[in-house]
Amino acid sequence: MADGPVREYSWAQVCARRLERHWLAAPSQTATPAGIVRAMCGAHAQVMQAAELSVGMRGAGISRSDVRKALWDDGTLVRTFGPRGTVHLLPAADLSQWTGALGAVPSHPALGQFLTPGQTDQIVAAIADALRDSELTADELNDAIVARTGAWAAEPVMPAFQTMWPRWRAAMGTAGIRGALSFGAGRGRASTYRGPGQLLPGFRPADAAPALGWLLRAYLQAYGPATPAHFARWLAVPREWASGLFDAHRGELAQVTVAGTLAWVLRSDAGDIAAEPSGIRLLPYFDSYVVAGQPRNLLFPGVASTRALARGQAGNYPVIVIDGVVRGLWHQRRSGKKLEITAELFQPAGASQLEELARQAERVGTFLQAEARLTLGTVDVRGHA
Structure with a gap:
């Protein structure tokens, strides 16, 4: 698909651009939580404290209360199902585009274990109807779905956390990406x-074709240069499908090479990259920079490929990023107002790097409203599931 000279980028240049785009080269002085999440192309939020920290480390002066206010008071952020059917924070202003795009991607084959396509459609329609004017717990939603579909929807067939979930829960992710469901503020301990x-009067998913183009552009803005295979892995879709989407938007893309490998950027991003990657950052579980970042062998070099990945999957460990590359692990343990942070570096560090590491640990403590104490040592905790 190349139609002109192919620009060459070093991996260091790619890291420099991504760090800048993610507000990791320097935290934004002005961006809102929603603006930061937009720059990340979504913030993974299965673990809410990790999502809050992902946002907070990218904004100067942003507190946990700012992130929570954006979610539950201002409504500028939405917690719902995003890429790969996993829980994400997404900007409310972009939700129509997200649901229009994600609702059009190929469904995951595993869904067929529990529901036929027709049953999935019935459950999603029932969820949309039940939640149109109500905020319900899972138990309440179960009763509402059964009342609209039948007892078959509640059959306990899904293994989950040493119990069995009802059949309809296999469609929750689908309901989210189709725009029928999002998370509420919670009721006590119940979601x-x-x-x-x-939240958004008149909300409806955007038309599929333009929304998919929007999503491709948003991804490449945050994670380019990238290949269709990288995009496919991020969305958990077939590579052939992703290649077709790249082909459909050929006019908006430019082919480049990264360390000798062909990849794609937006045409507007095909210019020079003058910056150099720098800095040390402590990134929490499932931070989007490492989950969506590719290629894995360059982002997780050497020992990081075995210590900081879980069977090739990124995000299961909090990581230390040095100059845009994973170079260590960290772990936090809280006791009251004290936050014990253990950092394990995979390579020797100089005095200036250790000073910056200490400053970043202090910044984590400030965000979590705790007094942080940093210790260098081996991180031996298991990865998050």
């Missing part, structure tokens, strides 16, 4: 769900 239209 709640509500329809996006309660």
Whole structure:
């Protein structure tokens, strides 16, 4: 698909651009939580404290209360199902595009274990109807779905956390990416769900074709240069499908090489990269920089490929990023107002790097409203599932 001279980028140049785009080269002085999440192309939020920290480390002066206010008071962020059917924070202003795009990607084959396509459609329609004007717990939503579909939807067939979930829960991710469901503020310890239209009057998913183009551009803006295989892995879709989407938007893309490998950027990003990657950052579980970042062998070099990945999967460990590359692990343990941070570096560090590492640990403590104490040592905790 190349139609002109192919620009060559070093891996260091790619890291420099991504760090800058993610507000990791230097935290933004002005960006809102929603603006930061937009720059990340979504923040993984299965573990909410990790999502909050992902946002907070990218913004100067952003607190946990700012992130929570954006979610539950201002409504500028939405917690819902995003790429790969996993829970994400997404900007409310972009939710129509996200749901229009994700609702059009090929469904995961595993869904067929529990539901036929027709059953999935019935459950999603039931969820949308039940949550149009209500905020319900899972138990309440179960009763509402059964009332609209039948007892078959509640059959306990899904293994989950040493119990069996009802059949309808296999469609929760689908309901989220189709715009029928998002998370509510919760009720005590119970999670709640509500329809996006309660936050965004008149909400509807955008048309599929333009929304998919929007998503491809947003991904390449944050993670380019990238290949269709990288995009496919991020979305958990077939590579052939991803290649077709790249082909459909050929006019907006430019081919480049990264360390000798062909990849793609937006045409507007095909210029020089003058910056050099620098800095040390402590990134929490499932931070988007490492989950969506590719190629894995360059982002997780050497010992990082075995210590900081879980069977090739990124995000299961909090990582230390040095000059844009994973060079260590870290772990936090809280006791009251004290936050013990253990950092394990995979290579020797100089005095200036150790000083910056200490400053970053202090910054984590400030965000979590705790007094941080940094210790260098081996991180031996298991990865997050």
